[in-house]
Amino acid sequence: MEAWYAATLERDSIGEINVPAMSLIQGFITGNALTRVVQLGHYYGYSTLLVGFWLRAMNQGGKLVTIDIDPVATGFTNEWVERAGLQDFVEIRLCDSAGPQAIPESTAVFGGRMPELIVLDSSHQYDHTLRELDLWVPAMEQHTLMLLHDTSTYAREWDAAGKGGVQAALDKWAPGRKDVELLNLNRRVGEPGTSGEIVYKDGCGLGILQRR
Numbered sequence: 497m498e499a500w501y502a503a504t505l506e507r508d509s510i511g512e513i514n515v516p517a518m519s520l521i522q523g524f525i526t527g528n529a530l531t532r533v534v535q536l537g538h539y540y541g542y543s544t545l546l547v548g549f550w551l552r553a554m555n556q557g558g559k560l561v562t563i564d565i566d567p568v569a570t571g572f573t574n575e576w577v578e579r580a581g582l583q584d585f586v587e588i589r590l591c592d593s594a595g596p597q598a599i600p601e602s603t604a605v606f607g608g609r610m611p612e613l614i615v616l617d618s619s620h621q622y623d624h625t626l627r628e629l630d631l632w633v634p635a636m637e638q639h640t641l642m643l644l645h646d647t648s649t650y651a652r653e654w655d656a657a658g659k660g661g662v663q664a665a666l667d668k669w670a671p672g673r674k675d676v677e678l679l680n681l682n683r684r685v686g687e688p689g690t691s692g693e694i695v696y697k698d699g700c701g702l703g704i705l706q707r708r
Contacts, residue, residue, distance in 0.1 A: 497545065500576055504540050509569070512542030513617055516698040517645055524613055524641065526550050531558035534602050534611040536593035536628060537618030538562040541573030548582035560586045561602045561611070563593045564618070593618050594627035599635055610637050617645040622659035622668075629669045633676060636707040648701030650686025666703055679704045 504510055525533060525547065533551070538544045544562045551558035564570050570590045577586045589601045593616075603610060614632055618624065625644075633642065646654055646662045655661035663683065670678050682701040684690050696702070 500542065500545065503576075504542075507540075507572075509540045509572070511539045513645055514698055514700065516696060517643075517700075517702055518543060518546060520696075520702065521547070521613075521615060521643060522550060524643070525558075526554060528612075529554065529556055530612045531556050532606045532609060532611040532613070533558070533560045534614045535560060535562040536598075536614065536616045536632075538564045538573050538588070539566070539569050541569075541576050543615070543617070544573055544586060544588075545576060545580055545582070548577060548580065548586040551585040552582060558585065559605055561589060561605050562586060563589045563591055563598055563601070565590070565592050594624055594631055598631065610635055610640065612637075612640050614640075614642040615645070616642060616662075620646050620651070620654035620661045621657060622655055622661055622665050623657070625662050625665035626669055629665065633705070633707065638707055640707050642703075642705040642707075644703035644705065646700045647680050647703040648682050648685040648699060651700045652686070662703070663701070675708050677706045677708060 533547060535544060547560045551560060567590055570588060574588050577583060587605050591597050591601060616628060644662055647666060649663060652660045652663055680701060680703045681696050682694055682699060685699045685701060
């Protein structure tokens, strides 16, 4: 990982998910012995490598399928997965995480099953996130989980179109639904008048969605 940091710094391609979010993801995967994990958006591979290391250490036959639309970032990630010797634990797919091939590409790796955990950290764009939710959530098995990064008010600025990003997409998509439970950690970080030290140390926010 130190070598990965040096390489991404040299390329000016820093953009990894932060430590509090990765710690929570590690708890879900290793604490519950999850073996079917899908990642929507891997960028240059920080979280992909860490999840691969965890699955290898668990030695339970687990697999991560990670999807991204950026061919340059995907090529770089693939190179580092091979360098880390994680080919048996990580499957990389170059496609749109909201496109029609995303689910078939993933479930084929799991023998036709849907993942137990989906980590959504892709475009951060309102319209794209809505399409991801519409595609993936109805196909999720009962009790399985989706974690959505960048769900706070502060993180709305990552939406290049100015539509409010992941938070606004959830606000549009979730009300009235009877098929999911949803908790948005640190949702209000970035709103005027908010103060106090946050306990979950990720001001970007994290949505925890469970299929009923």
